[in-house]
Amino acid sequence: MDTSLYVSLSSQVALERRLNTIANNVANANTTGFRAGQIKFEEVLDGVDASAPSYVNEGQSYLSPLTGSVTETGASLDFAIQGDAWFAAESPAGTIVTRDGRFKMLDSGELVTLEGHAVLDSGGSPIQLNPAGGRPEVAKDGIIRQDERLVSSIGLFEYQPAEEFQRFGSSGIIAETEPQPVVDTAGIGVLQGFVEGSNVNPIDEMSKLIIVHRTFDQIAASIRDTEASKEEAIKTLGSGS
Numbered sequence: 001m002d003t004s005l006y007v008s009l010s011s012q013v014a015l016e017r018r019l020n021t022i023a024n025n026v027a028n029a030n031t032t033g034f035r036a037g038q039i040k041f042e043e044v045l046d047g048v049d050a051s052a053p054s055y056v057n058e059g060q061s062y063l064s065p066l067t068g069s070v071t072e073t074g075a076s077l078d079f080a081i082q083g084d085a086w087f088a089a090e091s092p093a094g095t096i097v098t099r100d101g102r103f104k105m106l107d108s109g110e111l112v113t114l115e116g117h118a119v120l121d122s123g124g125s126p127i128q129l130n131p132a133g134g135r136p137e138v139a140k141d142g143i144i145r146q147d148e149r150l151v152s153s154i155g156l157f158e159y160q161p162a163e164e165f166q167r168f169g170s171s172g173i174i175a176e177t178e179p180q181p182v183v184d185t186a187g188i189g190v191l192q193g194f195v196e197g198s199n200v201n202p203i204d205e206m207s208k209l210i211i212v213h214r215t216f217d218q219i220a221a222s223i224r225d226t227e228a229s230k231e232e233a234i235k236t237l238g239s240g241s
Helices: 003-027 202-240
Strands: 037-040 043-045 054-056 060-063 070-072 078-082 087-091 094-098 101-105 111-113 143-146 149-153 172-174 189-192 194-196
Antiparallel strands (some): 037 060, 043 054, 078 101, 078 189, 094 172, 143 149
16 A cells, blocks of 8 residues: 555645635634634554554644734723633524624613624623613623613633534634633723724734645645656556566
8 A cells, every 4th residue: 555645645634624724714814803713733653663654634623812902992882801701692503602792782672792692691691781771881890880770791701612613603602511600800801892803813824824735735746746656667567567
């Protein structure tokens, strides 16, 4: 068996997945609250001896933990998170976590995401505001007041996305386990009138995109050269017999 071909193919499979991830990052460079995806690869040995061929696995996805830039909007229902935490909302796919804090209030007073999903308080229940209660004022700890009366609180949750996480919408992540309310608020809080942008660095991602394209082409050229050498050898051996 010609292991070089399989090694090359394993590399191409890994590069294709990396290419798709980078392309998705670039496409969401301006998406509010978007967290860039990354992939880590591991070496796979076919055997234990020194001559065993080394393959590349398909890789495992994870989210970049970097925080995106924060921009002031002045809107009373725009929020950004300081520190390592998430907002949570209830969707048809279950609970989702997101860093996109652009919310709106329905006529009924329910606080929802721009897509219409109920934003959750620290207890995991939908947030209900008073539609006639005036402008909501939100403190750093998420406490919401209207006309100086406490009405609810925006939930801040701890959540570590699993490997092979599933995205929901533009910047949401489907929570495979129940997000836990933030207990220690030191360094974590809510900024009213601000939103967090994407944490994608377009220049870095474009550089990665170019490198992946070049590497993929080099492997493809190597495969073609290997196949051409095989065909030439077969012709030579065939004519000699």
